[in-house]
Amino acid sequence: MNRTRSEHDLLGDRDIPANAYWGVHTLRAVENFPISGQTIGQVNDLIVALAAIKQAAAMANADLGLLAPARSRAIIAACEEIRAGKLHDQFIVDQIQGGAGTSTNMNANEVIANRALELLGHKKGDYRHLHPNEHVNLSQSTNDVYPTALRIAAWAGLHRLIAQMASLRSAFAEKAVEFSDVLKMGRTQLQEAVPMTLGQEFNAFAIMLGEDELRLAEAAQLIREINLGATAIGTGITAHPDYAERVRARLAEVTGIPVITAPDLVEATQDCGAFVQVSGVLKRVAVKLSKTCNDLRLLSSGPRAGFAEINLPAKQAGSSIMPGKVNPVIPEVVNQVAFEVIGNDITITMAAEAGQLQLNAFEPVIAYSLFRSVSHLIAACQTLEINCIRGITANRDRLRESVENSIGLVTALNPYIGYAAATEVALEAHRTGRGVYELVLEKGLMTQARLDRVLRPEELTRPQQMVS
Template identity: 50%
Template sequence: MREEHDFLGEKEVPENVLYGVQTMRAVDNFHITEQKLDPDFIVAMAKVKKAAALANMDTGRLPQKIGKVLVQAADEVIAGKWVNEFPVDPIQGGAGTSVNMNMNEVLANRGLEIMGEKKGTYDVISPNNHVNMAQSTNDVFPTSIKICIKLKARHLMTALGQMADVLDRKAVEFKDVLKMGRTHLQDAVPITLGQEMAAYAAAVRRGIKRIESSARNASVVNLGATAVGTGLNAQPQYISHVIKHLNKITGEEYFTADNLVDATNNVDILVDVSSAMKVTALVLIKIANDFRLMASGPRCGFNELKLPARQPGSSIMPGKVNPVIAEVLNQTCYQVIGNDLTVSLAAENGQFELNVMEPVMAFNILNSMRYLTNAVNAFYEKLLLHVTANKKQCEEWLEKSVGIVTALLPHIGYENSSLLAKEAYTTNRSVKDIILEKGWLTEERMKQILSPEQMTHPGITG
């Protein structure tokens, strides 16, 4: 063990770790999720610290000798080398101070090692004076969240894009599969399975645009705002330089907020990201439920779709196969919706110059992005790519349905159509048989009126 101190007093720290006394206090205080920080978030914060070190060297405040080893240490964290040195719980009091100090201590002690000094020799490299120079948790933490959001948003949009692409392909594959459309869970009018798939694809693509728009707003950061947005202890030159370095390090384009006070005390951008995922999750639930219903049975349900069998469905019923991939997408989306409620509650509990609930917001938003990406990828890879249409069953339901009567309205009138529907229901006979029996239309004429092209597109057969 080595002994370190802060203004609260002395505390022992394991000799072999890079973190220090303030990290230890956080580990002692916060046993909440029993989870670690998101590795992408650790990398994002290391990029912020690297940009800050470079900017502080530009201004001359940070000695080159110290700045260079801090940049080297940050690069190692960015490469994923020290991920186990971040033991603090993601949900914590202090608006993320424990995370920021965890990073400051790791970089300081790794810098000391690079210089050949003992860990904890903070008079040489200080976590506060050097690593945290011109910064505050209140600008570093939210900036790191936004960097991580943009990274994870790209992964999520890629997954959703693949899903939409394969739905579009299925729309072409199923374009000639005529089936009964349903409203209120009741027979309505015919539609093609391809038209349904194309509609799902369009809805998913709206989700992509929604997430893309919200993630774009995350490009506005408050780095340089320090504690409350006034920029206290940060030189104007530092503020302009740190954003340039951050853009170069991340390969992205970030912008310093026009109003740093606003960007420090308001979190609506984070809420917007969470909301975009919630709405997209609602769309995905609808799609997953439709697939489950269309694949229900197979003998006593709709049985219009055949889903790939992924695992036995019961410990007691031999031969049963469940739509597990659609089910897991549903459950993931429920979790995302629950996470969004947490984000909303945290957002409304911000007071004055800072929302101290940002740690739980980050935890839920980043988890939602990861969960949703994984679930969408699973749905794409293990279900959508291999789903097939049961054309024979679709035709059978269509043949039995009375819903096709709607297509006959312009030709036999509403009164006759009503009588036709009633008789079909009462006698359990097909609409076609009754029409032919009554001589209202010829068989050839009915084929024209009830053709897939005619029943699933605007217009009236002459």
């Protein structure tokens, strides 16, 4: 039950559990970096991306006659298994690590090598037949594998986020149609402004999301640029002259992502600008989602003493002491995700700035922060749609009453009764607490039929010619 195998590295010999696919480099990384408690194996996109890169490299090296066909086939088969979801529990190094991602790359090299050895009929750790560095890592360096893996993984995550945002947008758009005839008062600076429909308010939420879907899609295009073939610093040392283009083509074939090789690999190996750009757009998404959730909490505040214009679905009891209290817990959790994403953006910004000379050693924390932002935003959009937006209802009578009693209504009536009369009505309404609708009729400024026509939603909520 406790059998081990011995592996050697430049620091000496270590015993590895006999059944482990990882090796000595992974063991030392686990001992050195007990930081987040989150392993790279928990980031499915990253492990799939690493396997795709190693598979593409094995294919390219075989194409160039640098890797024996049997070894290439074994590496490819091992990578395909990992891409299908197997052995992810063997990727055990912490997501936050020193070494610019070397521990992640070596964890991948060792797992793939040991699975390939099994497929060739050899024991794990018998690296005479297939070696993690010499064969799995052939023509590569951590410094081109790890950044490329982050880009491939980010591409997958961003497109899932875009799809989830589109679904949330559709939910808002459906509510906009449902509420298209619900008149209410718009507000600026929390003060009553002019009438609008609740549908217009929800349509604005939908449009804001749609704009950010486009911005995310644009940002995703930036991360298609990879530096595979750069090896250590971008000069391509130890790689075949044709390797960079060959591995790019193979990676595009394996992943279906239209990756392109950076025009200058020295620049690409040290530059984290694409991650800063993507993170900035994620922050934009977070800010606007949070603003939307602030609005939902305000509009649903009450149930008696607040705005109480809409009702959010009741999801759980809101208090351990106040009976009957229900809180806007779904918008609240989305707010908190937004705060985290904004903080992650600062981390990514500082890590990108801290790069020195030909390499940025801090890409692991960039990856950790970026992947958390993406995954948490996906979950936040999903719970906001399912547990909140689709169940929202409007308090139609309260909204109509608020319009009729609002002093802001005089702005809509100004073209019909004149500025002076409108001002007089507004002052009296404010002084007496009476409604604008009531006062206009009482003063004979408009007939009820004409006033009702002017106050129709289609007249109040878009540019119109004056009602004669």
